[in-house]
Amino acid sequence: MQQLDATLFLAINGWVGHWPWLDGLMRLLVNDYFMPVTMSLVLVALWFSGSTAAQRGGNQRAALYAILAQVVTNAMIATSNNLYYRQRPFIDHPAHLLFYRPTDSSFPANSVAVAFAFATAIWLMNRRLGAALYAFAAIFAFARVFCGVHYPLDVLGGAAFGLVGGWLGVRLGRWLEPMLGRLIGLARRMYLA
Amino acid sequence: MHLVKVEKDYLIFVFVAVLGLLQLVAARQRWTGLLFCRRWPLLSYVLGLAGLGGGYAWFFFSDDRNVPGLEGYQLFSRFAVSAVAALLVTLLVSSVLHVHRDKDIVEQKHYLLPVNEERGLEALRSLTYGQILNRWRRRPPGGGERAAA
Numbered sequence: 001m002q003q004l005d006a007t008l009f010l011a012i013n014g015w016v017g018h019w020p021w022l023d024g025l026m027r028l029l030v031n032d033y034f035m036p037v038t039m040s041l042v043l044v045a046l047w048f049s050g051s052t053a054a055q056r057g058g059n060q061r062a063a064l065y066a067i068l069a070q071v072v073t074n075a076m077i078a079t080s081n082n083l084y085y086r087q088r089p090f091i092d093h094p095a096h097l098l099f100y101r102p103t104d105s106s107f108p109a110n111s112v113a114v115a116f117a118f119a120t121a122i123w124l125m126n127r128r129l130g131a132a133l134y135a136f137a138a139i140f141a142f143a144r145v146f147c148g149v150h151y152p153l154d155v156l157g158g159a160a161f162g163l164v165g166g167w168l169g170v171r172l173g174r175w176l177e178p179m180l181g182r183l184i185g186l187a188r189r190m191y192l193a
Numbered sequence: 194m195h196l197v198k199v200e201k202d203y204l205i206f207v208f209v210a211v212l213g214l215l216q217l218v219a220a221r222q223r224w225t226g227l228l229f230c231r232r233w234p235l236l237s238y239v240l241g242l243a244g245l246g247g248g249y250a251w252f253f254f255s256d257d258r259n260v261p262g263l264e265g266y267q268l269f270s271r272f273a274v275s276a277v278a279a280l281l282v283t284l285l286v287s288s289v290l291h292v293h294r295d296k297d298i299v300e301q302k303h304y305l306l307p308v309n310e311e312r313g314l315e316a317l318r319s320l321t322y323g324q325i326l327n328r329w330r331r332r333p334p335g336g337g338e339r340a341a342a
Contacts, residue, residue, distance in 0.1 A: 027259055028253055030259065031253075031258045032258070032263065032268070033206075033253075033258055033262075033263075033268070036268050036269070037206070037207065037268075037272065040269070040272050040276075041211070041214055044211060044214055045214055045217075045218050048215070048222065048314065049221075049222060050222075053313055053315065056313075056314065070269070098259065100259060102261075110265065111265075114265065189312060191312065191317060191322065192313075192314070193313055193314065
């Protein structure tokens with residue numbers, strides 16, 4: 001399994017340097033800011049979107065669920081990182097690195113887990129937007145392997161963490177519904193929801 | 194030193210991007226009370242796209258961002274601070290730009306406050322946030338929900 005993982009990694013990372021435009025695009029996508037900011041901006045847009053109060057209430061719940069999904073996913077990642085450490089691929093293989101050298105565990109891919117948690121929480125409330133975010137998360141996951149930061153199995157693990165974290169975040173949100181409802185109600189009374 | 198610069202750049206980027214995004218969403222959803230250019234909705238789209246696109250372009254192309262910087266929790270906390278600041282500035286600027294309209298309405302003594310069903314963003318379809326606060330401040334004693342003079 002690890003051998004297959006390494007072979008796949010070397011094949012994908014081997015594309016670096018062939019098409020400068022692709023290297024540039026992947027370098028843009030892979031960094032620590034592009035994905036979190038884009039996902040967070042989607043939440044802001046979601047909060048203010050919806051032509052009726054009911055529609056907007058659903059969107060606002062989705063935004064709050066996505067935030068809860070982040071909390072759950074990060075707790076899962078922290079637990080996993082305490083139990084298991086995997087070396088980064090650029091340590092063990094002659095990789096073309098288009099990123100800095102992170103020192104934390106390669107498995108699971110934290111940022112991929114975050115992206116998939118966002119997408120899952122939104123998808124459970126809004127299929128169309130959720131599907132678009134899944135596509136974005138998948139491209140981001142590919143970029144992490146392409147740029148030499150993770151093995152394919154790391155990003156698959158990250159996606160699995162994100163799927164579970166996103167689902168649990170929505171469950172937690174539904175459990176906390178009275179509190180979230182009050183929060184949205186308060187924002188509404190302040191003409192901000 | 195590097196971290197301080199990244200943090201400052203990040204705060205500015207999020208601020209400008211959220212400012213632009215709010216203009217785009219307000220123009221699309223017709224929250225005219227949030228628009229900087231009420232008379233020309235197309236200009237709001239242009240402003241919004243300029244803020245959003247310009248923020249991204251400036252942040253990602255002005256420096257190499259593939260270097261160690263802010264941690265995950267720092268990214269989200271800074272985002273929240275900057276986004277709230279952008280929202281407050283949007284509310285303030287859109288209110289100040291249309292303050293004359295408010296004066297006219299106040300002088301006519303129309304102390305209209307949205308009724309409960311219209312509370313929330315719906316009120317911003319016709320009023321700015323400043324106008325809402327003004328009506329709240331000047332409401333007749335003993336309530337004044339939809340209390341016309």
